[in-house]
Amino acid sequence: MTFSKTQLRLKPLALACLHMVLALPLYTSMTAQAHTDDAKSIALNSTASPSATIDAGMDKSVLPGDDFNRYANGNWEKTATIPVDKMSVGVFDTLIEDTDITVAKLIEATTKAAPGTAARKIGDFYQAYLNIEHINQLGLSPLQSQLDHIAALTDKTALATYLGQHLRADVDPINATHVHTENLFGLWVSQGFHDHTTYTAYLLQGGLGLSDREYYVSKNPKMVELRSKYLAHIASILKLANTPDPDNAAKRIFALETRIAQSHATREATSDVLKADNTWSQADFVKKARGLDWSAYFSAAGLQAQSSFIVWHPGALKGSAALVASTPLDTWKEYLRFHAINQRTGVLPQAFADQQFALRSAFTGAKKPLPRWRDAVDATNYALGEDVGKLYVEQNFSAEAKQRIRSMVTNLLDAFSARVTALTWMSPKTKAEALEKIKHTYVGVGYPDKWRDYSGLQVSAADAFGNMERTSAFFYQEALAKLGKPVDVTEWCMNPQLVNAVNMPLQNAINFPAAFLQSPNFDLRASDAANYGAIGATIGHEISHSFDNSGAMFDSKGELRNWWSKSDLAHFNQSSKALVAQFSAYKPFPDLAVNGQQTLGENIADLAGLMAAFDAYRSAMKQKGQVVTKETDQEFFLSFARTYRGKMRDETLRSIIVTNEHAPEQFRLLTVRNLDAWYPAFNVQPGQKQYLAPKDRVRVW
Incomplete structure (x- = not known):
């Protein structure tokens, strides 16, 4: 609930989260802090009274x-x-x-821990992320199988299956556009609104590359300017990935995201929990959110046995499902390709991270990227x-x-x-x-x-x-x-x-x-x-x-x-x-x-x-x-x-x-x-x- 400006990955219902949240892709830098010369031990070693x-x-x-x-x-x-x-x-x-x-x-010390220990696992993860030289050498090869999967999608059922396979539990109700943007929705698992004893499933809006619908719909000149920078960013990412006709593809992707945003709930509406109290059976999805093959989606997501969900943003689910039906498959494939790359710029070659920072700079004003560590x-x-x-x-x-x-x-x-x-x-x-x-x-x-x-x-x-x-x-x-x-x-x-x-x-x-x-x-x-x-x-x-x-x-x-x-x-x-x-x-x-x-x-x-x-x-x-x-x-x-x-x-x-x-x-x-x-x-x-x-x-x- 306060003061600092940082991107967090929080498990909801963090309705009172102290930090201010700025949505950037999951694998990009998640914090922005001020400088200091050295660390201080907690509550004990500060020198000034x-x-x-x-x-x-x-x-x-x-x-x-x-x-x-x-x-x-x-x-x-x-x-x-x-x-x-x-x-x-x-x-x-x-x-x-x-x-x-x-x-x-502390993490650096774990790089010397005995192999196979929990401490060494921390060190191995850190070292792998830090090793940008190796990441550069690999290029896009770690992502290639996923890009091939997207390219091979032949119909809307296959699209629904892909979306279900990439559903992730990385969303919270207040920051509901912070979901893994290879999916239109986000899963949140918590106790039910009316059953405090049992964990249940919530589905929330998602699918946007920017952190809020206002970036897409506001007529404020500053927001219009930021939209143009995001459009240019999409094209730049596609160019780095050698995508054919990147400029026109970027326009189609941005237009699709804009249509997704138009059905999203506002921040004010999202914080109204009474509007979120909507229980849908699997059959209800077919009736109330037509356009997506929900059976294929839930099966691919491992949720086929879940009889009901609490739908926090029914309008967004309805709108996005309709877009699945009305938008050409090739546009969806372009959208998925972009987000598959954009979501992972932190573990792709440096050129992708640099482009991500260029966008971030436009939104935050930072003039230099944070160090890799x-x-x-x-x-x-x-x-x-x-x-x-x-x-x-x-x-x-x-x-x-x-x-x-x-x-x-x-x-x-x-x-x-x-x-x-x-x-x-x-x-x-x-x-x-x-x-x-x-x-x-x-x-x-x-x-x-x-x-x-x-x-x-x-x-x-x-x-x-x-x-x-x-x-x-x-x-x-x-x-x-x-x-x-x-x-x-x-x-x-x-x-x-x-x-x-x-x-x-x-x-x-x-x-x-x-x-x-x-x-x-x-x-x-x-x-x-x-x-x-x-x-x-x-x-x-x-x-x-x-x-x-x-x-x-x-x-x-x-x-x-x-x-x-x-x-x-x-x-x-x-x-x-x-x-x-x-x-x-x-x-x-x-x-x-x-x-x-x-x-x-x-x-x-x-x-x-x-x-x-x-x-x-x-x-x-x-x-x-x-x-x-x-x-x-x-x-x-x-x-x-x-x-x-x-x-x-x-x-x-x-x-x-x-x-x-x-x-x-x-x-x-x-x-x-x-x-x-x-x-x-x-x-x-x-x-x-x-x-x-x-x-x-x-x-x-």
């Missing part, structure tokens, strides 16, 4: 009530520069880079993440840090419960349901209770391409094996070495990976005011996602059920509308404003989480017999503001506004305007630019 770091970044020449971001972070912003190979720089970017450097050292670390984390995570937590996450975070989690849950109990607008019955949900929330700290088993994944030190193919297939088969089995609510969807956090409403669970729990997010030496303002606000944010506009639709078991009274829900929705209006008024560009509805879930979580964190900080001080002062309140809010220190290129900022469920950092920081305590802490007065009258301060929880 937390308060000194806050003070050094402030610009006290401006009043807090006129520009709180500048007051808290202005001096940092004056001197911070975005490296040429990055799209942003900031606190979270630096944490990611520090962590990646640490992880790279960064891509190799990302790929290894994707394939063998929890095995790498074991190595990470052994050396970088202390028992003391875990115990301290757990105590903070307990305090935050208690604070949120107290806020619910004190609500004057909520009926006793609805309150009881909310409190029950808080009581049964699973919170994972640092690393999972049970580690993932990768023993079935075959890895070769000389086959980067094959390693990625086998990894994708391994995860798909792993997902299929869950269908019909009991749900494990303690299962993690993030690696311990990921600088991120997540709330999963269907599991009523929250994960806080170890790498997220380091300074300045959390520091064992820091005061309660500083820690609760930073990591406490994020813990509160994740808890609050269980009660945002999407999370509030799920009960304590993670089932989709309206547990609200009519009047309570009306009040909640009215408060939500006020927050939508507040954020929609923020306009980073003359032609582009923040979408308050699209970002509503994150904004609710920011607001409720910060309020709960403030209460918990004061409670922690009281428990220790410490005195709360104006200065400690200031430290709380400044610590919160520091977590949002960041600068990004305009291209990246535009992409985030259009495609992401998070508002840009400088506006998320302004959540403080809704907290009464912020005003006396900084003597914020009427007439100052960021002052809100008490009646205009939004309170959802």
Whole structure:
């Protein structure tokens, strides 16, 4: 749910994912971080005191009530520069880079482990990905059999079979266009909307090379320009692969993707879980989504025995299936050929990776590609993440840090419960349901209770391409094996070495990976005011996602059920509308404003989480017999503001506004305007630019 700008491969329902997500093909670089000189051990070895770091970044020449971001972070912003190979720089970017450097050292050590061990498997995967010379020598030969398969497709049934064979479980409901683009749809396996005991199958929209339908349909001149760059990219990839008549083929491929996008649900619609509650039997697909040979598709996907699916995006499935019937087979073959190549540019010769970066640069503003080792670390984390995570937590996450975070989690849950109990607008019955949900929330700290088993994944030190193919297939088969089995609510969807956090409403669970729990997010030496303002606000944010506009639709078991009274829900929705209006008024560009509805879930979580964190900080001080002062309140809010220190290129900022469920950092920081305590802490007065009258301060929880 926050701050950094990176591509992730998340298992849904990550409705509250901390990171901002930018969709690029699976095998290209998945992260964009800021520079640093060396890695820092988690929560222990940072040299500067937390308060000194806050003070050094402030610009006290401006009043807090006129520009709180500048007051808290202005001096940092004056001197911070975005490296040429990055799209942003900031606190979270630096944490990611520090962590990646640490992880790279751990991975490099595994290259010397004994053959056949789990550690050596990590090293072999990493070395294979890193060996671009060998990849260059192989050319397109690793992909040739698949390209031949595409060329040999003779009819639409064969097309359906091919699509089914390449269905992958690499999608989540919020970022549903991030699916493996050799397929029109993505599979997600999770507990059912109305059955928390059993894993079921969800089908979601997919099939686009760009991260969101808006890139294809928006009339904004900047979006039109990006479309032209993507069209040129398609042609360039086809030329590199010696495809006949690449320019005209590119036009046909782009036209097909545009038609696919036109039937896609918007980001706003996708986040409305009530619209996603559609159960279809296999027979329903034939009636409701005509045009695709569903029998051939499900059989090839290994889903022929699955009697029903939850269809998150029925309009997209209907539209794409119709396109299968109406679009010439030769166009589909061109589309599949392009995506078969484009999806794998990271493990194809350097010229393909260079072209992928050229496109990425247009969307992010980065001027130079990341070094190959960064891509190799990302790929290894994707394939063998929890095995790498074991190595990470052994050396970088202390028992003391875990115990301290757990105590903070307990305090935050208690604070949120107290806020619910004190609500004057909520009926006793609805309150009881909310409190029950808080009581049964699973919170994972640092690393999972049970580690993932990768023993079935075959890895070769000389086959980067094959390693990625086998990894994708391994995860798909792993997902299929869950269908019909009991749900494990303690299962993690993030690696311990990921600088991120997540709330999963269907599991009523929250994960806080170890790498997220380091300074300045959390520091064992820091005061309660500083820690609760930073990591406490994020813990509160994740808890609050269980009660945002999407999370509030799920009960304590993670089932989709309206547990609200009519009047309570009306009040909640009215408060939500006020927050939508507040954020929609923020306009980073003359032609582009923040979408308050699209970002509503994150904004609710920011607001409720910060309020709960403030209460918990004061409670922690009281428990220790410490005195709360104006200065400690200031430290709380400044610590919160520091977590949002960041600068990004305009291209990246535009992409985030259009495609992401998070508002840009400088506006998320302004959540403080809704907290009464912020005003006396900084003597914020009427007439100052960021002052809100008490009646205009939004309170959802």
